[in-house]
Each structure stands twice: as C-alpha cells, then as structure tokens.
Amino acid sequence: MVARIAVVDPLPLFRQGVASVLSAAGHSVETPTDVSLWLRRAKSSVVLLTVRSERDWDLLDRLCGAAGHHLVIAVLDAESAVLGARAVRTGARSVLARDVAADTLRQTVEATIGGQAVMPADVAAALAGGTPPNGQRALSAEQLSWLRQLASGSTVTQMADRAGYSERAMFRLLQAVYRQMGVRTRLEAIMRAQESGWL
Structure with missing residues (x-):
C-alpha cells in the first residue's frame, strides 16, 4: 500500500535519509516546512515527527487533534519509556527511536499504515503500568x-x-x-x- 508521508525533523540529512528509505519502498514522501498546511491538502497520510522539545510536543498534540485520516509516528532521540508513553497518550499511533535501522523504519511505517501500533516493549510496559526493563x-x-x-x-x-x-x-x-x-x-x-x- 502506497502512502503519502511527511518527514518532520530539524536535520536536513536525516529528513533526506528517511525520505530515501521510504521512497525506495514505494511511498510518496515529502519534507514540508509547514506540516499543518501539508496535512490540510493530504487526505490520508502519515507524519513522522521528531519530538525533541516542548514546541515539538505541542505540534504533536495539534497534529493528533486535527481532523482527518492521518497517522502520526513519534520519532524520539533515545528509547525512553516515559517519553514514548507520553507520545502515545498525546495521540501518536507508533513510537520509533531516531537511530533505528532502515528495515525497522520501513517495517514500523508499513505496520502503522496497516492499522497496528508499533512501539518498543518498555513503552508498552510503561503504558500498561509495568516497570521499564532498565529498572x-x-x-x-x-x-x-x-x-x-x-x-x-x-x-x-x-x-x-x-x-x-x-x-x-x-x-x-x-x-x-x-x-x-x-x-x-x-x-x-x-x-x-x-x-x-x-x-
């Protein structure tokens, strides 16, 4: 299934790398400067949003609260059960570490498009009220x-x-x-x- 995907990250090289991986998998990938405007034009879409600052968290909240048939995958700098759980509670469908391999990126995006929620086990444990593995x-x-x-x-x-x-x-x-x-x-x-x- 081909999807329209927006990659939102402060680093141009990261955006280009992600776009390259997902384009090679047959998806239509863009790196919009205004993702909110992009979403208004895209009826069914996926947004990979790197969340690093409170401003990014606010954007995640706005994107997840916006009307439309789009999915948001929160991309985090480091695997953190607490931040991952926060992203899911904010409305992200899936959570992905920023340093994952290309195969993991592609599989996560395709599983999310297919209706699944994908996240590290410690995020799922945190959401379920368990203790993260590092503890x-x-x-x-x-x-x-x-x-x-x-x-x-x-x-x-x-x-x-x-x-x-x-x-x-x-x-x-x-x-x-x-x-x-x-x-x-x-x-x-x-x-x-x-x-x-x-x-």
Whole structure:
C-alpha cells in the first residue's frame, strides 16, 4: 500500500535519509516546512515527527487533534519509556527511536499504515503500568532457563517436574520472575526475554 508521508525533523540529512528509505519502498514522501498546511491538502497520510522539545510536543498534540485520516509516528532521540508513553497518550499511533535501522523504519511505517501500533516493549510496559526493563534486576541462570522452557512450549507442570518443585511452587516462582521483569503475564515475559536477547 502506497502512502503519502511527511518527514518532520530539524536535520536536513536525516529528513533526506528517511525520505530515501521510504521512497525506495514505494511511498510518496515529502519534507514540508509547514506540516499543518501539508496535512490540510493530504487526505490520508502519515507524519513522522521528531519530538525533541516542548514546541515539538505541542505540534504533536495539534497534529493528533486535527481532523482527518492521518497517522502520526513519534520519532524520539533515545528509547525512553516515559517519553514514548507520553507520545502515545498525546495521540501518536507508533513510537520509533531516531537511530533505528532502515528495515525497522520501513517495517514500523508499513505496520502503522496497516492499522497496528508499533512501539518498543518498555513503552508498552510503561503504558500498561509495568516497570521499564532498565529498572529490573538481573535474572539468575535458573530463571532464564525457565523463560526458555516457557518459550519452547513447556507447561508449568512439566517445568515443576524437571525442577523438583510442586506445580503451585513453580507458579509462585514464575510470578516472582514476572514481577522482577516488570511484566504481568507469561506472554509478556517471553516477549521481553526475546527482545532482551535472552532466548
């Protein structure tokens, strides 16, 4: 699906690089000086907006509050759960770190156009009320082993038998691991472990 995309960033080289990557993927990309005016002319569009200052936050708020069928992807200087969550709460559909690889940029834009919200796991955890990964304690080798077993499809009963615990004790131990990771469910724990490169 071809989309009209506006890239808003203070650095011309960054804008040109993003435009080049997305144009190569078949999208119509522009770098307007007045994105509000551009949006009035573009019926269905995507805006990649770099958010660095309070002025940028105000623009994000105005763009997300404007009428029309457009999507805003907030581009942040560094991965920050707090800033990413703020961007989503302001109305951004997706959140992207400014230093991502070209493939990640392209995939995020295409997933957003396809109706998905894309963001780093720590942003999702912050939105869900969890603890960001950078605030977590290190997991033990045994705890990592449990996560690997869960990811490979083992049941809690099977894991308890292998580890020599009762099923009830294994559930409690896994709940402690989830809390330590700042997640609430088995699925969140597996996803966090995959993103952290533990599996």
